[in-house]
Amino acid sequence: MSPIRPALMSALLLGAATAAAQPLVQLDFPHTPDGRYVQVVDLHTHSVFSDGRVWPYMRVREARREHVDAVAITEHLEYQPHKADIPHPDRNRAFEIALEEGHKEDERPIIVLNGAEITRSMPPGHINAVFLEDANAMLVDDYRAGLEAAAGQGAFIFWNHPYWRKQEKDGVAKMQKVHRALIRDDLIHGVEVANGADYAEDTLAIALKYDLTILGTSDIHGITEWDYQERQGRHRTVTLALTADTSEDALREALFAGHTVALVKETFIGRAENLEPVLAGMLTVSTEQEEEYDRLEVRISNSGPLPLVFRQTSERYFYDAHDIFTVAPGSEFVVHLKEVAPGDRVTLPVQWLNAYQAPREHLEIDLMALAVTPGES
C-alpha cells in the first residue's frame, strides 16, 4: 500500500497537539463487541522517590482526572537524585503512598501497581517490572538476578524506550544478544513502542518479530497535564489492555497474553487482532438506500474519546466527502456513496490512518462488516 505523505499525516493527526493548549481527554473506551473491557493503563511513572518532581499521590490524582484505570509506580532503582532530601531505604514506599490514595472510598477506583525501573547503560538499558510484591528484592548488583527475583514474584517485565537517544545515538533500537537471552528466558515480556512523545517504528518491528507485548507509557516525571496538554498531545501516552473484567488479575493476564494497543498522540498501535475489536467497540455504522437516487447513505458514529481518521479505498466515490475523512469523538459522520442501486452488494474498505499494525502499515477493514441494517439493533 502507498503510505500517506508524512506532512499530510501530521497535519491530520497532530494538529491538536501543535495548537495552543487544549483540554486533556478523558480516556473512556467502550467495551469490545465480544464483551471485553478496554482498561487504560500507564505502566511507567516516576515520583520524587527517584527523579520525578511530584509526590506519589499525584500519580493517582492525575489518573482519576484523565480516566486512566491503572497506574504503576516505577522508580529508578539505581538513580536516586533526591536521596539526600528523601531517603529511600524501602523501595516499596512510593507505591504504598500512591496506594493509599488509590483506595480512597467514594472516588473513581484506580488500580495502583508496585513497580521498579532497572536503570543501566545499554545493554540491557532500562527495564521495568510491574506487579511486584517487594521491589527491594530487585535492588541487587546483577540486573539479571534482579529480573529473576521479579519474575519469581510473578512480575510482568518490559524493555523501556530501546531507541532512546541518550543510549542509542542514532535513535534506532538494536536487539542485542543480552536482550534475546532475556526474552528466551522469559525475563522480558513486552516493549515500549511509545514512551512520552516518542513513537519508534523500529521498536514496533522488534515487538512483532520477537512476539513481545506492545506498550505505550507516559514515563511521566512532572505533571501529565502540563506535559501533554501543551506539548505532546491531548492525552498521555498509555496502553489499552483488552481484559475479561476490571480487576488487576485480568489486567495482568491481558498483558502476558499480548492483548494490548499502544496509544500515542491520538494514534493506535497494535496487532490487527487487538486493533479490530477496539475499533469495532467505538464505531457504529448504519446504511440506508436512497429511493430517488443511486446513492447509499452511510452513517458512521464514534463513541470513543479520540478522532478516528480513515481513507476509503472502495472503487466507488463518495458524493459529498473526500476519500480521507475523520469521525470526531462522540459524533456522527454522514456520507453518501455513489453508484449504489437498490439491492447492490456494497463493501466500504478503509485504511484506519491513525492506527498502525506494523511500521507504515495501517489496519484495513470493511466498514460494512460493522454495519447494522435497519431492523437490527
Ligand SMILES: [Zn+2]
Ligand atoms: Zn528509563
Ligand SMILES: [Zn+2]
Ligand atoms: Zn522511567
